[in-house]
Amino acid sequence: MDAGNPGWLPASGTVNSEMTKEISAFYSHLSRFHVAVDCIIFTVEGEKLKVLMVRRDFEPEKGKWSLIGGFVSDGESVDDAAKRVLRSLTGLDNVFIRQLGAFGEVDRDPGARVVSVAYFALLNLRDVDDSVVSAHHAHWIDIDNLPELGFDHKKMIGIALDVMRGKILSGSLAFNMLPELFTLTQLQTLVETVISRKLDKRNFRKRIADNPDIEKTGLIDKETSKRGAMLYRYTGTC
Numbered sequence: 001m002d003a004g005n006p007g008w009l010p011a012s013g014t015v016n017s018e019m020t021k022e023i024s025a026f027y028s029h030l031s032r033f034h035v036a037v038d039c040i041i042f043t044v045e046g047e048k049l050k051v052l053m054v055r056r057d058f059e060p061e062k063g064k065w066s067l068i069g070g071f072v073s074d075g076e077s078v079d080d081a082a083k084r085v086l087r088s089l090t091g092l093d094n095v096f097i098r099q100l101g102a103f104g105e106v107d108r109d110p111g112a113r114v115v116s117v118a119y120f121a122l123l124n125l126r127d128v129d130d131s132v133v134s135a136h137h138a139h140w141i142d143i144d145n146l147p148e149l150g151f152d153h154k155k156m157i158g159i160a161l162d163v164m165r166g167k168i169l170s171g172s173l174a175f176n177m178l179p180e181l182f183t184l185t186q187l188q189t190l191v192e193t194v195i196s197r198k199l200d201k202r203n204f205r206k207r208i209a210d211n212p213d214i215e216k217t218g219l220i221d222k223e224t225s226k227r228g229a230m231l232y233r234y235t236g237t238c
Contacts, residue, residue: 039086041120090128103118116151120163122164122177165194167193
């Protein structure tokens with residue numbers, strides 16, 4: 001028997017129709033339930049951290065606001081399902097998205113037994129296709145003024161915020177919500193918006209100066225800075 005073969009699969013890895021029936025019978029006594037994904041899609045607008053949500057016009061939880069999600073299709077991985085949902089709501093591919101965890105409380109969905117795998121994504125608002133968002137009747141909601149949420153989505157958002165705030169200063173997360181070229185003021189404002197507190201400017205800039213992945217471009221921002229601030233770019237992997 002191969003080390004990786006559980007014993008009821010052919011050594012070649014090929015499963016014929018008879019074997020398929022045997023495998024189905026093996027699982028037939030187990031309970032079945034649905035697998036879904038929920039996407040916590042963050043952006044920063046001005047000095048407000050926002051999350052993309054929809055107001056449900058159907059049961060369950062009709063009338064409440066919820067995250068964007070969907071069921072995992074046959075032949076689709078949970079990662080691919082999350083990317084599909086993200087693309088359908090924003091029109092974007094190749095953006096930052098990470099798995100947050102699984103949520104499987106028995107009564108989390110009043111409609112059926114559903115286990116949801118949550119993901120959080122970080123976007124630059126300028127990159128989002130507003131027409132796609134509007135077509136799905138989705139809205140960017142201020143994280144400090146969340147309405148009544150359905151399911152366990154408030155819990156999901158809270159955990160995602162903790163993760164993002166814990167890593168925003170040490171990793172590359174912030175640069176997913178900035179344009180390719182940015183000023184240090186824009187970077188500091190974004191970080192302060194995410195962590196919901198002010199930072200000492202001198203200490204922040206010293207920390208940035210010690211980051212080898214932040215490159216001074218030699219270009220000057222003439223649009224958002226009256227004095228003409230230096231523009232930087234992030235050269236690491238987001």
